[in-house]
């Protein structure tokens with residue numbers, strides 16, 4: 001489960017991918033759902049049968065109390081094996097904050113050290129029992145900086161470094177385009193980012209540190225789809241069918257007949273399984289039929305009119 005705890009952040013990276021609607025705002029989300037109460041994270045976790053959570057933002061440590069309380073809630077509800085990791089720049093990762101996170105049961109902390117001085121926080125975290133990693137974007141042409149960071153992490157005993165393909169989003173495109181960073185492939189991958197990662201991965205291929213590369217396509221196609229599939233497999237209603245992409249398909253039927261045996265009624269339309277639509281039409285039980293495909297959090301992907309009486 002993706003825990004977006006708040007969009008507030010003390011830094012302002014030129015490549016920040018966080019959307020306009022979220023960045024800098026104290027808004028919280030469980031996956032794509034707005035959250036009002038910390039218990040909403042528990043409900044969403046059940047809804048997708050999550051085995052763990054990644055707490056992100058903004059910088060989550062700006063809301064340390066909220067984070068610590070949430071980790072406590074998740075661990076007591078789902079047990080100690082429910083894996084929780086957290087992303088932070090390190091700016092607010094004081095010794096006290098790290099001790100509190102450790103006590104709350106946080107399993108892993110991933111630093112995105114946007115300033116060199118934040119590396120001191122990484123060193124502090126290494127003195128706790130939590131797993132410590134770095135997670136940074138591969139900025140095209142910045143092999144030297146990235147290689148230096150990996151070398152530093154290896155020397156200090158950091159467990160892993162995750163290198164993400166630089167993503168071009170609606171919000172950061174205005175900053176990235178003048179620097180010559182354009183989309184190279186897929187939905188958002190910046191040209192040159194993969195090559196920069198590859199050079200660093202090759203340089204450290206023999207080194208004793210775990211290095212991972214995550215492309216924007218992998219994030220979208222594999223991570224997001226896996227999360228959607230998990231959700232629909234657990235929470236799809238009996239009359240809903242789901243696709244390999246993790247979307248939900250149902251039929252909406254307008255009729256004067258009572259179809260409650262087949263599904264649910266909402267706003268004058270019955271939601272029923274697409275597999276019984278033909279039968280309903282044959283029996284004259286439908287006046288109008290739509291096929292609707294939605295993401296597991298309700299956003300419509302498509303809506304097709306398949307039948308209207310008299311047409």
Ligand code: SF4
Pocket residue numbers: 009010011012013015016017018057058059089112114
């Ligand atoms: S630290 Fe993260 S959230 Fe904050 S500005 Fe940088 S990329 Fe955005």
